[in-house]
Amino acid sequence: MTALLEINHLSKQFGNDTKALSDVSFSVNEGEFVSIIGPSGAGKSTLLRCINRMIDASHGEITFDRIDVMNVKKKDLKKVRTKIGMIFQHYNLVNRLSVIENTLHGTLGKKSTLAGVLGLYSQAEKEQAIRILSLLGLEDFIYKRADQLSGGQKQRVGIARALVQDPRMLLCDEPIASLDPNSAKTIMDHLRTVSTTMGITVLVNLHQVDVALKYSDTIIGINKGQVVYNGAPKEMTKEDIQQIYGSEAEDLIFDIGGIHAS
Numbered sequence: 001m002t003a004l005l006e007i008n009h010l011s012k013q014f015g016n017d018t019k020a021l022s023d024v025s026f027s028v029n030e031g032e033f034v035s036i037i038g039p040s041g042a043g044k045s046t047l048l049r050c051i052n053r054m055i056d057a058s059h060g061e062i063t064f065d066r067i068d069v070m071n072v073k074k075k076d077l078k079k080v081r082t083k084i085g086m087i088f089q090h091y092n093l094v095n096r097l098s099v100i101e102n103t104l105h106g107t108l109g110k111k112s113t114l115a116g117v118l119g120l121y122s123q124a125e126k127e128q129a130i131r132i133l134s135l136l137g138l139e140d141f142i143y144k145r146a147d148q149l150s151g152g153q154k155q156r157v158g159i160a161r162a163l164v165q166d167p168r169m170l171l172c173d174e175p176i177a178s179l180d181p182n183s184a185k186t187i188m189d190h191l192r193t194v195s196t197t198m199g200i201t202v203l204v205n206l207h208q209v210d211v212a213l214k215y216s217d218t219i220i221g222i223n224k225g226q227v228v229y230n231g232a233p234k235e236m237t238k239e240d241i242q243q244i245y246g247s248e249a250e251d252l253i254f255d256i257g258g259i260h261a262s
């Protein structure tokens with residue numbers, strides 16, 4: 001398999017005191033589903049933000065689709081970003097706009113500023129947006145305002161907006177943290193389909209170890225900015241969970257004991 005993303009010796013320092021990431025290295029294959037887990041403050045969000053250059057890492061290398069992301073020129077960075085879709089915990093939708101308008105926003109990265117400002121979308125783009133919304137079970141909500149949707153529906157619009165970009169990879173920062181268990185399952189099922197059926201690489205930050213165990217090809221465990229686990233869910237032991245979560249691990253292991261993957 002080919003590596004789509006390679007991270008080598010990545011570090012991120014905030015100010016003088018906070019080392020959010022410390023010598024992080026791993027690679028992710030085309031179409032792989034990778035969960036990043038770790039306690040609060042471990043550096044999960046910082047890692048995702050460094051990958052699409054929302055923030056700049058302090059040291060190290062990020063190679064995405066053979067492009068040196070940390071040294072890429074501004075024009076090429078725009079191209080890189082069109083290939084990386086972002087999914088956010090709080091959806092980041094425009095409330096007063098409809099589902100389809102929010103979805104079409106995903107195409108803006110490829111357009112001129114003027115076309116974007118005028119909201120000029122081709123018929124093909126509109127048809128593709130409707131097709132993707134239907135795949136996500138939102139065909140009856142296409143012209144509804146975003147603020148009339150449930151959290152789970154909003155997150156499906158977030159996924160649709162990322163998919164109309166035609167991305168190679170999705171970065172999902174706590175996509176189910178604000179959702180009830182049923183909606184969370186729907187979102188995780190869709191993300192898994194995106195990876196398995198569409199061949200899009202998915203990198204997802206999660207708080208729930210049980211969810212990571214159930215859905216991932218690979219789990220990366222981070223503690224205090226360092227990768228302390230990188231492997232398959234079925235190989236993960238209680239000791240690994242202890243290394244990732246420290247003193248929080250006991251509760252988590254107790255919770256996982258009652259959960260069976262379906």
Ligand SMILES: Nc1ncnc2c1ncn2[C@@H]1O[C@H](COP(=O)(O)OP(=O)(O)OP(=O)(O)O)[C@@H](O)[C@H]1O
Pocket residue numbers: 014015018019020038039040041042043044045046047
């Ligand atoms: N913009 C910033 N300025 C200063 N420090 C920051 C900034 N962003 C993050 N940090 C610090 O970097 C560390 C890692 O934070 P990060 O948000 O990446 O953790 P996380 O694993 O995503 O946590 P959570 O699960 O709570 O979202 C924390 O100590 C945090 O306080």
